[in-house]
Amino acid sequence: MEPFTFTCPCCGEEITGLPDVGYDAPAYYPGAPEEAETQQATLTSDLCTIAGEDFFIRALCLVPIQGSDQEFGWGVWVSLSKENFQRYSESYGDPDQSKIGPMFGWFSNRLPGYPDTLSLQTTVVPQDNNQRPLVYINEVHQDHPLFAEQREGMPQDKLAKLYAEHLCHRSGSA
Template sequence: MPADHHHRCACCTEHQDGPPLSYGAPAPVVWKPRYSRRRDSELTADQCMIKGRHFFVHGLIEIPVRDSGDTFSWGVWVSLSEENFARTHDLWDDPAREQEPPYFGWLSTELPVYQHSTLQLKTHVHTRAVGQRPLIELEPTDHPLAIEQREGITTGRVREVANLLLRG
């Protein structure tokens, strides 16, 4: 069945009309399953530490769908400095975290629907309300992902992404 007819939501498992409006990566591209046996490495749904030296947070790149009013989201991982990761971790359940200035980070998720790599794109991580993933803002460049975040996409592009990802 074509990807644009319906899909099963990964969160609630209910059938939804239209193609999915979000996709995500389970871990930063550099995470290896063997790291889970190390004391100095950990992967949760929201944060990741590798060998006590590399730090990541899970956030959303949100892209407006111009012709529907919807929002398309990429669930991505962004590397942070040790200092910013510690600050993020310390404020994770604090409502005051929304007042934090954005943190600089490097995109650590490869999104295969783009011809050029998405790894190491410069980002700003905006902390949001407790319970919400951080908003990942790409530095304005000519990379197609950055352009899509700035200018939005169409429902046709949403279907294209679904066809690429769901059909291989």
């Protein structure tokens, strides 16, 4: 497979391979440690709870790149029902975790470059071999660009723009 390459629009650097953009926590997670303590929030690399009421897992939202055989992955959090969170936690680490089947989830991060993605309805599909679950925007949001991009792909120039704005060493956030 040819490695995917593109040119960063801001600095002209040739980038090889797809960047990963991920979030360490759901958007709802308190920023300040004292606040996290007050709200009884817990966070690991894959699981998060807030006040014993809200339950989140880390998932991967794949978007194919147009004109390429590769997919860009947003590392995002989705909120599950308590029951599904328990089923997911109990089977976490099982090499055949796909057996628990797809679950409903609420998208729990705000992606740059889209209309608001917080609280989009999704389907979360647990994977085997300790891979993070995949998340798909539900058809009820068929007018949302992220729904369309998961099916039709992201244009390469949009990926390059995203890279320049959020990942390039010159953007300041990298």
